[in-house]
Amino acid sequence: MKKQKPQLSFWQIWNMSLGFMGIQFGFGLQNANVSRIFETLGASIEQIPILWLAAPVTGLLVQPIIGYMSDRTWNFLGRRRPYFLIGAVLSSLALIIMPNSPHLWIAAGMLWMLDASINISMEPFRALIGDNLPSQQRTQGFAVQTFFIGIGSVVASSMPYILTNWFDIANTAPAGVIPPSVKISFYAGAAVFFGAVLWTVLKTREYSPKELHEFDGTQEIIKEQAAQSGLRTMINDIKLMPKTMKQLAFVQFFSWFALFAMWIYTTSAVTSHIYGSADASSALYNEGADWVGLCFAMYNGISALAAFALPWLAARSSRKMVHAVCLTIGGISLAGMALVEDPALLMINMVGIGFAWASILCMPYSILAGSLPSSKMGFFMGVFNFSIVIPQILAAGVLGYITQTFFAGNAMTALILGGASMVIAAGLTLFVTDQDDPQEINKPAADTAAA
Template identity: 55%
Template sequence: MQQEQQKPQLSFWQIWNMCFGFLGIQFGFALQNGNVSRIFQTLGAQVDDIPILWVAAPLTGLIVQPIIGYWSDRTWGKLGRRRPFFLWGAILTTLSLFIMPNSPTLWIAAGMLWIMDASINVTMEPFRALVGDNLNEKQRANGYAMQSFFIGVGAVVASALPWMMTNWFDVSNTAPAGQIPESVKYAFYWGGAILFVAVMWTIVNTKEYSPEQLAAFEKAQAHQPQISTANVQVNFLKGAVIAGGFGGCVLLAVAIMKLEKELYLLSGLLIAFAMVFAVAHVMQRKQSVNNGFYHVIFDLFTMPTTMLQLAVVQFFSWFSLFAMWIYTTSAVTSFHYGTSDVTSKLYNDGADWVGVLFAAYNGFAAIAAMVIPFMVKRIGLKGAHAANLSLGAAALISFKFIGDPTLLWIPMVGIGFAWASILSLPYAMLSNALPSSKMGVFMGIFNFFIVIPQLLAASILGLILRHGFDNQPIFALIIGGVSLLLAALAVSRVTIKAQ
């Protein structure tokens, strides 16, 4: 009888349809990652101002994903549990992609990045939870690998769109000072349309289990009983004191020593966490625990051990990725093309080539998504992830030692394998440690360990480059490589459920 309550195996095409929307989501992310720094510089941003402008992306994810995860766990309507969020997120993201390249000023562009990233997160977070909802434990790794495949394929095309517009359709990649090139604008228009169509494909062709069915599946699972928020006392006050103490020290150091303004972001983040933990402490004392805010913070403090261990891996992995995304354009144009003049053809040729390189690593990631399952069979989840992160580390460091920009496609192989691994193997290690009824909120909380390192990178990378490396962005890529090596070492400490 218990066997009948297990989630049935889904076919290849059912998993394909369920994950196809990720193809569109990646159009939004790839266009953002490959072109927003270019847009910022075109509208007047200096290289050392770029990290603080990029803070919108991770900060919106930090706030939006746990909220959307919590709400989607408790949603059921005509479209189901997760699909309403797919629909509204896709609509908002498409509109943002249409508006972003038409931003008339730098600050409007920065504001649009906030809106765009929030919209993408509304769409993306429930996609991660949908794999846990619809697939049994044996198939979840296949589901996340399929998502990685679509991420790679979608990003190949999306990253190369500005280059394609110029070289295939003769759309200009230059413009007067302060104006976004037409090639970038058309790339964003096409990206928005493709995103909407791909997400709609998943909405139309994927079914979700009803709350009653999910409850029956949950009873059949071997997970430990869930912790009651009413009966367990969590030391929120200790967390508030630690976060607030560190935040106050950073704030005082910036004010007294007149350090860079970016560090205000770090102190503000720590103080904000302290305030959130303090509110949770008051709620706990008053037994006001039946609300979404308290549940999210409670789950943060009582997360499974595997999730806590993976948090360290994610921290160093995403610090590296953020360094790569925000500094590759300025690193390649200045170090390999020898110019920082955003109005010059040489700069824009270099920026277009970065788009091609980003397409290349995503292409290799699509191939890696098919290879990684075989690596897992040979050396296990942890061994495969550590190996792929090490490949990515060597690739980023090699940028400093490759003089010919046409050869920069070679390190994209290692970056592609690392990217595909980061998008799949941590989720494969984590998913079976999570209760199905809280899949959405825990996936949203897991995003904290993606977002926090990005906020830290936005706070300190500019400072490190200015004071340690004569403001040369190529060294940001080397820092990213070292961070990936640390992530590879941290994988060995993760405890995973035996399969």
């Protein structure tokens, strides 16, 4: 007979999620500054998407493997926490090295290292929420993660602007040299990443494999199964992935195609469309690039605030309905950037994108976790990452060609395509089966029969 997982206090969930702030600090610096670093080191507009391939490809390879390994790990640090710590150490080193890259190929290599290391830490964090929280607290758990993701990204994205405008640190440098404001931001990111993850490692308790078996009623992984070929086991598990996971994969595909288009093209679109400069060494370009960092801080700040509203909204409608509405708002806001000429007005668009980002970080995982066995939570969360990285690989492969061939290199068209993609994701969300939604489980029998 299955035992019910006990509910955790808010502060236990808080400690369990704090490490994600450090992870997202690293991601925030990456998303807001890597295109700027590439352009500073001589990359052309059509090269940038290919250089960004490092991020999704490493996620495609690393997350399922780390998930599979963490499902089968148990030592003095626990099940997921060893991977938090290893990833934090490697990510911090990459953050220190990247802004000091003397050549474009070194910066591209550091992006591979950074993203692989971030993925080592990040995937087990998703699984930890599924491991430790009962269904009625899961949306809250992912919402708290989303809050920390937002806080980390706000500070990380705005760091170069803050250093330049508050502390008078230069945001320009000779051609081919990364500005001091960007370098110092990456050094700060390394310290925050490691410190936040270490806090979670020291403050969080994990359930043992025996306890998890008592909670979900599944068979523990026995020695004979663990001795099987890991590749064979992973392939068999992929074939048996839950229906909900397959449905969510299509939603994720279109959502993350849109996000990747935004991350790699917003700097180029804003600096050329609004600031009128494509010269990465000019003061006007760097002013625009700093403003993009503030825009990214804005949408992440909105997501941090929206995270607390999502569980309340989901409890009064449904998780998938909230997700569909947020994606629609985000898609319209992203495409609508093409209509903006005053940089200050971009902040309105960022509000809508912030709601979408909050939901993307929370709702799909909250829906998915309820359909997964705890003994394979890490692996399936890693496989679910395929639906995130494959659209990014596609975007990196085709967006550069599309914008150059059909739109004369106009980066703003990539943002319009991204907005349309996010609206498609909203429509697909309505067809997802959320079998573990407390709202569905608690429906009166008459209502369920009528449905």
